[in-house]
Amino acid sequence: MTTDTVPLTLGFSPCPNDTYIFHALVHGLVDTGGLTFRERLEDVETLNRLALEGALDVSKVSYHALGFLRDEYVLLRSGGALGRGCGPLVVTRGAASMAELRGKPVAVPGRYTTAVLLLRLFDPSLDNLVYLPFHEIMGAVARGEVAAGVIIHESRFTFPEYGLSKLLDLGEWWEGETGCPIPLGGIVARRSLGREAVAAIDRALRASVVHARTNPGAAAGYIRAHSQEMSDEVCAAHIDLYVNDFSLQLGPEGEGAVATLLQRAEASGVIPRSTAPLFEV
Structure with missing residues (x-):
């Protein structure tokens, strides 16, 4: 070339x-x-x-x-x-802990995203993954189509508008686990x-x-x-x-x-x- x-x-x-x-x-x-x-x-x-x-x-x-x-x-x-304080969030409409999600469908923003990698490193048993475009995840969680969703991009600013709550900040977990951004x-x-x-x-x-x-x-x-x-x-x-x-x-x-x-x-x-x-x- x-x-x-x-x-x-x-x-x-x-x-x-x-x-x-x-x-x-x-x-x-x-x-x-x-x-x-x-x-x-x-x-x-x-x-x-x-x-x-x-x-x-x-x-x-x-x-x-x-x-x-x-x-x-x-x-x-x-x-x-x-960076720090900018990682993917796990949001839900009702689950009280990450352990409750085992075996249940969790929406994630694409097979090769870092969000999926972090979730798998956090708990490999969370393997019932539903791949959706990132902008469709919050709606799917709000409608009860999945038990939780891993959100990225601007979704971290708007998820409360869907009646969702944060269950885990995967970036925060990573920083605590490794000390790295x-x-x-x-x-x-x-x-x-x-x-x-x-x-x-x-x-x-x-x-x-x-x-x-x-x-x-x-x-x-x-x-x-x-x-x-x-x-x-x-x-x-x-x-x-x-x-x-x-x-x-x-x-x-x-x-x-x-x-x-x-x-x-x-x-x-x-x-x-x-x-x-x-x-x-």
């Missing part, structure tokens, strides 16, 4: 944190080292599956999916979602692009995050165009929760958190073992 003439396929979600982060990159507001991109906006589980099919050059993916992608893709150090989603690039191109993408992505943080409001129209059903307040809360210094650069703490998650997932047999280096450099 001649990356300086052929646009790279770039996948990310329409969620406010992603459109905020990628706005400057896809609109040519930062130096991309001659690379161009053709964006594709999809929900995170669709992105996971597209990457698993090898259909994207660069993509946001769940860290659970990364466990299946390491031979073909490398992780970038910028642009991802990793929770890795939710990262940006990957195809290994076959080569080290030089991967490094250029990572630099451009970091610059895009810097641009967003130093130009508040610049991406507002782009964010709003892809989140029309969300209030301005929820959009702002979404960005504040999922975009932080780890989005700028994973750093040693972030890289350690990712390594811990993948090691535990390997040890539990949830993802295959891999000897491929996680980063290009």
Whole structure:
């Protein structure tokens, strides 16, 4: 592939944190080292599956999916979602404890999401999983179609509107268990692009995050165009929760958190073992 003439396929979600982060990159507001991109906006589980099919050059993916992608893709150090106080929530209409959910249907937002990985690490016996698009989970729980649901994204701000209560914060559990922030989603690039191109993408992505943080409001129209059903307040809360210094650069703490998650997932047999280096450099 001649990356300086052929646009790279770039996948990310329409969620406010992603459109905020990628706005400057896809609109040519930062130096991309001659690379161009053709964006594709999809929900995170669709992105996971597209990457698993090898259909994207660069993509946001769940860290659970990364466990299946390491031979073909490398992780970038910028642009991802990793932090504290931002993990998936288990919500219910009536269950009083997680133990009550054993054997009962629990709705989860896609097979390869980090939410599913965390639930399996928390209690492997919770295996009656119902896979639903993330935005359908709260309704399914409220209607009694499932006993509980694992919610992500803006759902963590709106679940009380459905008459639901929080049973467990999986991110809080993870932090208490490991001391690490929770890795939710990262940006990957195809290994076959080569080290030089991967490094250029990572630099451009970091610059895009810097641009967003130093130009508040610049991406507002782009964010709003892809989140029309969300209030301005929820959009702002979404960005504040999922975009932080780890989005700028994973750093040693972030890289350690990712390594811990993948090691535990390997040890539990949830993802295959891999000897491929996680980063290009």
